[in-house]
Amino acid sequence: MRWNKISDAVIRRLPLYLRVLDDLAEESEAESISSQELGVRAGVGPALVRKDLAWFGEFGKQGVGYEIGFLRDELRKILNLDSKLPVALVGVGSLGSALTRYHVRRFEEDASFNLELVALFDNNLTKIGDSVEGIPVYGLEDIKHQVKEKGLKIVIVTVPAQSAQDVVNQFVDAGIQGILNFAPVKLKAPDTVHVVNTDVSLELQRLAYYVPSVSPN
Amino acid sequence: MRWNKISDAVIRRLPLYLRVLDDLAEESEAESISSQELGVRAGVGPALVRKDLAWFGEFGKQGVGYEIGFLRDELRKILNLDSKLPVALVGVGSLGSALTRYHVRRFEEDASFNLELVALFDNNLTKIGDSVEGIPVYGLEDIKHQVKEKGLKIVIVTVPAQSAQDVVNQFVDAGIQGILNFAPVKLKAPDTVHVVNTDVSLELQRLAYYVPSVSPN
Numbered sequence: 001m002r003w004n005k006i007s008d009a010v011i012r013r014l015p016l017y018l019r020v021l022d023d024l025a026e027e028s029e030a031e032s033i034s035s036q037e038l039g040v041r042a043g044v045g046p047a048l049v050r051k052d053l054a055w056f057g058e059f060g061k062q063g064v065g066y067e068i069g070f071l072r073d074e075l076r077k078i079l080n081l082d083s084k085l086p087v088a089l090v091g092v093g094s095l096g097s098a099l100t101r102y103h104v105r106r107f108e109e110d111a112s113f114n115l116e117l118v119a120l121f122d123n124n125l126t127k128i129g130d131s132v133e134g135i136p137v138y139g140l141e142d143i144k145h146q147v148k149e150k151g152l153k154i155v156i157v158t159v160p161a162q163s164a165q166d167v168v169n170q171f172v173d174a175g176i177q178g179i180l181n182f183a184p185v186k187l188k189a190p191d192t193v194h195v196v197n198t199d200v201s202l203e204l205q206r207l208a209y210y211v212p213s214v215s216p217n
Numbered sequence: 218m219r220w221n222k223i224s225d226a227v228i229r230r231l232p233l234y235l236r237v238l239d240d241l242a243e244e245s246e247a248e249s250i251s252s253q254e255l256g257v258r259a260g261v262g263p264a265l266v267r268k269d270l271a272w273f274g275e276f277g278k279q280g281v282g283y284e285i286g287f288l289r290d291e292l293r294k295i296l297n298l299d300s301k302l303p304v305a306l307v308g309v310g311s312l313g314s315a316l317t318r319y320h321v322r323r324f325e326e327d328a329s330f331n332l333e334l335v336a337l338f339d340n341n342l343t344k345i346g347d348s349v350e351g352i353p354v355y356g357l358e359d360i361k362h363q364v365k366e367k368g369l370k371i372v373i374v375t376v377p378a379q380s381a382q383d384v385v386n387q388f389v390d391a392g393i394q395g396i397l398n399f400a401p402v403k404l405k406a407p408d409t410v411h412v413v414n415t416d417v418s419l420e421l422q423r424l425a426y427y428v429p430s431v432s433p434n
Contacts, residue, residue, distance in 0.1 A: 008423075015422035019401075043403055080425045087421065098315035099417060106401065106418050115421050153428040154421065178424040180417070184236075184323065186260050194427035196420050200316060200397070201323050203413050204304065204332050204371065205232035206225075207395040208297045210411035211370040 010052050014075055016042040017049070021072040022110065034065035081114040088152045088176075090121040090140075090167055091159035095182060097132055099156060104133040115154075119146050123163075140170060147174035154178035161185040227269050231292055233259040234266070238289040239327065251282035298331040305369045305393075307338040307357075307384055308376035312399060314349055316373060321350040332371075336363050340380075357387060364391035371395040378402040 020041040024030060039046040053059050053066075056078050060066045076082045087103075089096055103117045120137040122128060128139045138146055146152065155171050157164055157179060164183035171179070172193055179195045181187055184202070189195050237258040241247060252270075256263040270276050270283070273295050277283045293299045304320075306313055320334045337354040339345060345356045355363055363369065372388050374381055374396060381400035388396070389410055396412045398404055401419070406412050 011426050012423055014426070015419040016403075018422065019419070041403070078426065079422055080428055081422060085425050085428065094315040094318050098311040101311050102417065113418065115418070115425065154424050156417075156421075177428045180420055180424055186258070194424060196424055198415060198417070198420055200319065200373075200415070201330065201332070202232040202236070203397055203415055204373075205235065205296055205298060206229055207371050207397055207411060207413055208302050208332065209228050209231070209295065211297055211302065211394045 006055050010055060013042065013044055013048075013052055014079055016044070017053070018072065018075045018079065018081075021068055021075065024068055025072060030068065032065045032067050033071075035060065038066065076114070084114050084116050085154065086118045086150050086152050087115050087154045087156065088119045088121060088146070088150075088171075089117060089156040089158065090171070091157060091183075092120050092122040092124070092127050092132060092137055093158065093160075096120070096122075096156075096158035099158060099182075100132045100135060104135070117156075118150050119152060121146075121167075140167065143170050144174040147171065147176060152176060154180065156180045156182070157187075158182045223272050227272060230259065230261055230265075230269055231296055233261070234270070235289065235292045235296065235298075238285055238292065241285055242289060247285065249282045249284050250288075252277065255283065293331070301331050301333050302371065303335045303367050303369050304332050304371045304373065305336045305338060305363070305367075305388075306334060306373040306375065307388070308374060308400075309337050309339040309341075309344050309349060309354055310375060310377075313337070313339075313373075313375035316375060316399075317349045317352060321352070334373075335367050336369060338363075338384075357384065360387050361391045364388065364393060369393060371397065373397045373399070374404075375399045 017038060020038055024033060035046040035049040039049045050060065059071050059074060089100060100117060100120065107113050107116060117135055120132060120135050121140055121143060122137050123140050127137050130137050153176065155176050157168060159167050161183045164185050165187055168179060168187050168189060172189055177193055179187065179189065179193060181195055181197045184199050187195055234255060237255055241250060252263040252266040256266045267277065276288050276291060306317060317334060317337065324330050324333060334352055337349060337352050338357055338360060339354055340357050344354050347354050370393065372393050374385060376384050378400050381402050382404055385396060385404050385406060389406055394410055396404065396406065396410060398412055398414045401416050404412055
């Protein structure tokens with residue numbers, strides 16, 4: 001891992017900047033963008049934009065701003081998205097299938113997205129051997145083999161809470177390094193494995209804080 | 218809004234603490250918990266646990282820790298989850314339907330969860346009038362009426378990127394105060410409306426940073 005000391009709060013914003021640059025490259029002829037405009041479009045203050053990017057090099061020029069194509073390429077390299085990264089998903093239930101469809105559409109819309117869902121896993125015998133959106137569904141006993149064969153680095157976990165840790169252990173043993181967890185449970189993983197939790201119910205509870213509770217009518 | 222100055226980073230952790238307390242209340246007879254143990258279970262350092270909770274009052278006792286039932290009730294009140302909060306979802310495609318099923322299951326498992334999905338919205342005439350998991354699907358022209366009638370405060374947005382802003386404007390006009398956005402687009406909303414973005418592709422791109430890109434085999 002490079003730039004070990006950079007906080008995850010910074011890393012979290014890089015894909016936002018990248019998306020703004022991708023959109024700009026598509027919709028306009030502009031060659032450069034100011035930190036001000038990049039900030040407005042990403043929803044981040046201009047000083048923070050400059051500070052975030054300065055962690056990785058001197059990308060901007062005084063009075064000119066950032067060269068769009070160059071910064072886009074650099075951000076892709078920093079995020080390991082300069083070549084296709086193969087991704088797996090485990091748990092082909094309704095959420096898993098929906099995310100698979102969502103992801104495949106997202107990928108078709110933007111080929112430079114560079115995250116490609118290439119393998120699905122499930123423990124349901126009626127699903128194994130089948131496919132969703134053309135992506136094959138393997139049994140859990142194939143995890144080790146497929147992770148190696150397909151060079152899988154990241155797995156999206158959409159299994160029920162009670163089986164999540166067991167399934168994750170198998171992926172960690174097989175050498176996976178990143179986990180996007182949708183199961184409503186805190187997963188244990190070695191420090192070398194990065195876990196991002198996306199728990200919809202926790203996000204809703206957080207939103208509830210900002211919503212004064214007045215009863216209807 | 219109370220406690221205006223408290224950062225969202227603190228608010229984000231409160232549902233985690235609440236989940237730990239809910240689990241504890243179910244699985245053990247323990248009446249109190251130390252900040253140490255609460256921290257380990259929530260994946261947060263004990264000093265931060267104490268600091269976070271101190272924003273809202275003196276909940277802990279030296280040498281005893283936190284009284285589980287009491288802290289649980291207080292956290293519910295802080296998060297506006299002491300009574301049921303009605304939630305809407307707009308965009309009953311594959312992701313929207315999957316989240317509806319996920320949410321209904323989550324709610325059945327834990328009645329004290331207190332976020333209840335009560336109305337779905339879509340612009341597809343073949344879906345309007347139908348229901349998913351017993352929850353009715355309304356047309357977009359019913360947003361204003363339903364938000365008022367059902368006292369809807371929060372809406373989950375799972376429509377395509379290009380229609381997200383337009384749909385959100387209609388909910389904002391109708392008086393919604395919290396938005397959980399799954400559409401891969403930055404939404405504009407007044408300061409009085411709180412928006413939480415959950416973009417799966419951004420999360421994956423963030424994860425990619427932590428995964429050294431070595432080609433397979």
